[in-house]
Amino acid sequence: MTTATLQNPLREGLRFERLPDPCIMVIFGASGDLTRRKLIPALYNLAYDGLLPPGFSIVGYARRSLTDDEFRQEMRAAVERFSRRQPIDPDVWDTFAQGLFYFTADFTDGSAYPKLGEVLERIDRERATAGNRIFYLATPPDAYETITQFLGESNLAQPSRSGSWVRLIVEKPFGHDLESAITLNNHLLRYFREEQLYRIDHYLGKETVQNILALRFANGIFEPIWNRNYIDHVQITVAETIGIEGRGGYYDRAGALRDMVQNHLLQLLSVIAMEPPIAFEADPVRDEKVKALRALRPIRPEDVHELTVRGQYGPGFIGGRPVSGYREEPRVAPNSLTETYVALKLFIDNWRWADVPFYLRTGKRLPRRVTEIAIQFKRVPHPLFKGMATAGVDPNWLVIRIQPDEGVSLNIAAKLPGPRIRLRTVTMGFLYGTSFLVQSPDAYERLLLDCMLGDSTLFTRRDETEAAWVPITQILRGWAESPPPEFPNYDAGTWGPPEAEQFIARDGRRWRRP
Amino acid sequence: MSSLPSALPFDIEVIERELARLWQSAAMPDRRHELALSRTSVLTLFVYAPDTSRAETARDLISRLSMHHPSRVVLLVATRQERLDEPQVSIQCNLGIAERYAPCYEQITITLPSDGLELLPSLLIPLALPDLPAFLWWLGPLPCHDRRFVAVARTVDRLIFDSLESHHPIADIIATRRLVQQVTRSTAVSDLNWGRLGPWLETTARMFEIPHCRWALEAITRVDLRYGYLPQHSTPNPTQALLYLGWMASRLGWRLASLELLDNGLHLDLTASGNRRLRWTIAPEPSEELFHGQLLRIRFAAEHNAETASFSIDLSGRGRATLRLRVHDRNHCVLEHAFHHHLLDLQRLLLNELQEVAPDWLYEHALDEATGLAVEYRKLERLKEHERDDLPPRNPPR
Numbered sequence: 001m002t003t004a005t006l007q008n009p010l011r012e013g014l015r016f017e018r019l020p021d022p023c024i025m026v027i028f029g030a031s032g033d034l035t036r037r038k039l040i041p042a043l044y045n046l047a048y049d050g051l052l053p054p055g056f057s058i059v060g061y062a063r064r065s066l067t068d069d070e071f072r073q074e075m076r077a078a079v080e081r082f083s084r085r086q087p088i089d090p091d092v093w094d095t096f097a098q099g100l101f102y103f104t105a106d107f108t109d110g111s112a113y114p115k116l117g118e119v120l121e122r123i124d125r126e127r128a129t130a131g132n133r134i135f136y137l138a139t140p141p142d143a144y145e146t147i148t149q150f151l152g153e154s155n156l157a158q159p160s161r162s163g164s165w166v167r168l169i170v171e172k173p174f175g176h177d178l179e180s181a182i183t184l185n186n187h188l189l190r191y192f193r194e195e196q197l198y199r200i201d202h203y204l205g206k207e208t209v210q211n212i213l214a215l216r217f218a219n220g221i222f223e224p225i226w227n228r229n230y231i232d233h234v235q236i237t238v239a240e241t242i243g244i245e246g247r248g249g250y251y252d253r254a255g256a257l258r259d260m261v262q263n264h265l266l267q268l269l270s271v272i273a274m275e276p277p278i279a280f281e282a283d284p285v286r287d288e289k290v291k292a293l294r295a296l297r298p299i300r301p302e303d304v305h306e307l308t309v310r311g312q313y314g315p316g317f318i319g320g321r322p323v324s325g326y327r328e329e330p331r332v333a334p335n336s337l338t339e340t341y342v343a344l345k346l347f348i349d350n351w352r353w354a355d356v357p358f359y360l361r362t363g364k365r366l367p368r369r370v371t372e373i374a375i376q377f378k379r380v381p382h383p384l385f386k387g388m389a390t391a392g393v394d395p396n397w398l399v400i401r402i403q404p405d406e407g408v409s410l411n412i413a414a415k416l417p418g419p420r421i422r423l424r425t426v427t428m429g430f431l432y433g434t435s436f437l438v439q440s441p442d443a444y445e446r447l448l449l450d451c452m453l454g455d456s457t458l459f460t461r462r463d464e465t466e467a468a469w470v471p472i473t474q475i476l477r478g479w480a481e482s483p484p485p486e487f488p489n490y491d492a493g494t495w496g497p498p499e500a501e502q503f504i505a506r507d508g509r510r511w512r513r514p
Numbered sequence: 515m516s517s518l519p520s521a522l523p524f525d526i527e528v529i530e531r532e533l534a535r536l537w538q539s540a541a542m543p544d545r546r547h548e549l550a551l552s553r554t555s556v557l558t559l560f561v562y563a564p565d566t567s568r569a570e571t572a573r574d575l576i577s578r579l580s581m582h583h584p585s586r587v588v589l590l591v592a593t594r595q596e597r598l599d600e601p602q603v604s605i606q607c608n609l610g611i612a613e614r615y616a617p618c619y620e621q622i623t624i625t626l627p628s629d630g631l632e633l634l635p636s637l638l639i640p641l642a643l644p645d646l647p648a649f650l651w652w653l654g655p656l657p658c659h660d661r662r663f664v665a666v667a668r669t670v671d672r673l674i675f676d677s678l679e680s681h682h683p684i685a686d687i688i689a690t691r692r693l694v695q696q697v698t699r700s701t702a703v704s705d706l707n708w709g710r711l712g713p714w715l716e717t718t719a720r721m722f723e724i725p726h727c728r729w730a731l732e733a734i735t736r737v738d739l740r741y742g743y744l745p746q747h748s749t750p751n752p753t754q755a756l757l758y759l760g761w762m763a764s765r766l767g768w769r770l771a772s773l774e775l776l777d778n779g780l781h782l783d784l785t786a787s788g789n790r791r792l793r794w795t796i797a798p799e800p801s802e803e804l805f806h807g808q809l810l811r812i813r814f815a816a817e818h819n820a821e822t823a824s825f826s827i828d829l830s831g832r833g834r835a836t837l838r839l840r841v842h843d844r845n846h847c848v849l850e851h852a853f854h855h856h857l858l859d860l861q862r863l864l865l866n867e868l869q870e871v872a873p874d875w876l877y878e879h880a881l882d883e884a885t886g887l888a889v890e891y892r893k894l895e896r897l898k899e900h901e902r903d904d905l906p907p908r909n910p911p912r
Binding site: 008019021048049050090095 | 712713715716717718719720721722723724725726727728731762765766830831832835836837838839841848849850851852853854855875876
């Protein structure tokens with residue numbers, strides 16, 4: 001057949017203008033949990049909604065020996081269990097499954113990669129995928145370097161024909177400290193260019209995180225007061241009720257600081273703190289996020305004790321049910337000193353945020369699952385209403401809720417009706433999910449589609465990951481020099497160790513009850 | 515000159531007062547569920563139902579819409595009865611959507627005389643929430659030939675109707691285009707029937723983005739389009755088919771060369787760039803009621819030098835719930851692609867429209883082209899009618 005690159009005038013003006021090029025996604029670690037629970041269901045959902053291009057194909061790469069048909073059956077079971085689209089549409093599944101292939105090989109077997117290349121060439125011919133590839137590293141991080149090296153050495157890391165593209169999606173963790181992150185990035189960049197790399201942090205795929213940018217930069221009323229002159233402090237909370245869910249082997253080496261703060265919490269901090277980008281495009285947005293991260297005040301080892309609290313849960317109750325302590329979890333050392341809770345106070349040393357504390361906390365086995373960013377504004381400069389009139393009135397809070405009940409609320413003081421002046425705090429809120437008329441897509445769906453479209457706005461760039469590792473590495477060093485903590489120090493089902501309350505109370509503030 | 519309809523037996527301000535009272539009484543948090551009632555408004559939705567049975571359909575849909583959609587809904591129900599009901603005002607809150615809040619919406623139901631078209635602006639203007647977009651969803655055939663309707667349409671930001679409801683599809687295409695032009699400065703017009711075409715347009719566009727198929731866009735020779743027709747219906751409704759052709763013609767610069775009415779459908783010859791000719795056949799095909807007026811299948815044939823290819827897009831699968839694209843080269847099917855189309859989900863169609871405020875220029879261009887086709891179609895129909903009038907029919911009229 002003849003192929004030529006022609007503009008398609010039929011595309012213009014359609015409501016679904018974002019249609020990716022046909023491509024093949026190779027998933028390394030295709031027999032793993034991430035593939036089964038998240039990736040294949042997300043891709044099926046995209047197919048169901050007609051958001052995948054014709055010919056889109058998936059090659060599952062894993063050690064376990066499977067035929068294409070066996071892989072299709074396993075993936076169908078995964079979609080039946082984990083997709084938000086139920087029941088499965090047999091017609092959609094049939095055509096989706098036609099594009100599912102399996103490749104049995106060990107990641108460490110260099111001779112397998114040229115064969116993988118031949119398979120991809122064959123699929124290109126049969127399904128018109130035009131040499132476009134996404135390699136998805138859904139493997140343990142220690143396999144990243146081996147896989148990318150073999151991809152590079154087998155000439156799979158660069159497009160094989162003009163006009164086609166190759167992208168690599170890397171799952172967190174991106175290293176375990178600054179040095180290892182730099183090493184990993186250097187290694188990846190030996191074979192791929194930065195614009196080919198898509199470091200995925202699924203938090204950025206959440207609608208509300210993107211809505212923060214809309215709230216800040218599409219409303220004229222917030223930006224003028226979004227600074228040290230009006231904001232007293234910021235609290236970012238990511239609380240989970242779950243424990244480590246069978247990830248003891250990984251988690252006991254990582255801990256809450258690496259697992260949550262280095263990526264999710266610092267991402268939230270950077271979108272709250274960043275300066276307005278010149279455009280809502282990948283590099284301008286990421287440039288500003290990086291600037292905010294780089295402006296984080298360095299943490300000296302001797303200050304770590306003052307600026308952080310760590311905790312580890314013991315046995316307790318969640319939702320009325322007894323749960324075991326962290327040290328009793330499978331694959332966790334019985335004398336583990338890994339933190340499952342961390343609270344931090346960070347400062348951003350720039351004109352906008354000088355001396356405004358950012359309090360961050362995250363923990364497992366806390367009483368509620370909630371993620372929110374709460375911004376407390378300063379009290380009015382002159383207390384016009386005195387005494388009892390203002391009892392129970394807080395300074396204004398702007399709360400951006402990410403989960404559950406995604407939305408934004410603003411607490412303001414209002415006068416109670418009646419002849420006396422009595423003020424009360426009232427909440428004005430809008431629920432994101434119930435104000436607009438569609439169900440939010442799953443974060444993975446959004447991010448996979450963005451990668452296919454070549455939009456890296458919601459992925460983290462090299463300098464971003466490294467900038468985020470700087471304070472984390474400083475804290476880790478400080479902790480390593482401190483005496484070992486007395487763990488466990490909070491009961492499952494509570495808001496963390498009592499030290500966390502004292503930590504913020506020292507500054508004359510308190511944690512919000514989210 | 516028609517007589518003025520009777521005045522409504524209530525004061526509009528009473529409605530606002532009653533709503534304020536309801537919100538006041540609802541302001542206490544729901545102690546049983548420990549929920550705060552949440553009042554967020556994103557739009558005003560006016561719904562016009564020409565009779566009580568359509569009003570019931572609308573009520574059901576509004577209640578489902580409200581699960582994700584706190585707003586003010588004003589249901590306007592036309593009645594032929596002389597005695598009009600008092601307006602009803604209520605606040606509906608949905609439990610179980612959010613953990614701590616129950617989103618609510620206001621619903622106002624007003625009955626009005628069925629000949630009360632000119633009363634409508636005086637209701638729509640004061641009842642629209644300030645600063646938020648106002649939508650009017652018109653159930654039943656759109657009175658696009660009625661001059662009074664222009665004033666109604668101008669009071670809202672977006673008028674939503676469904677050309678599948680039309681009793682005179684060809685004449686209504688022409689009248690709708692006139693209406694769109696008359697209200698263009700104030701109001702965007704949406705046809706749900708155009709909304710149903712969305713997945714077809716999308717699939718057609720992406721078909722020609724498959725690298726193997728890009729050449730074919732400039733080499734289409736034949737298009738065969740079938741749409742559903744419930745034989746018990748009085749007339750087929752080719753509006754969707756003509757809008758589809760109108761879209762392709764407007765995007766690709768095709769011009770109508772000739773049109774021929776067949777016993778069952780029509781042939782159109784079009785000229786494309788380079789004076790290339792292509793032929794369309796558009797014909798109804800018996801179907802279930804659900805698919806009356808809806809596209810069922812499109813087949814494209816393309817030829818260039820020694821290359822030939824064909825493409826088909828079909829409603830397929832259980833309940834025809836899937837849109838399936840097949841690409842064939844000379845010998846065999848080379849690619850298949852399918853997705854769930856939601857064509858029959860009225861709620862979803864309506865939600866899509868409620869998210870748009872700006873005019874849909876793609877629709878307007880497609881409508882322009884479809885109008886040109888409809889005008890030619892009418893000329894031929896009239897010609898045929900004259901021929902029938904002048905000459906005794908050889909066969910008994912169908």
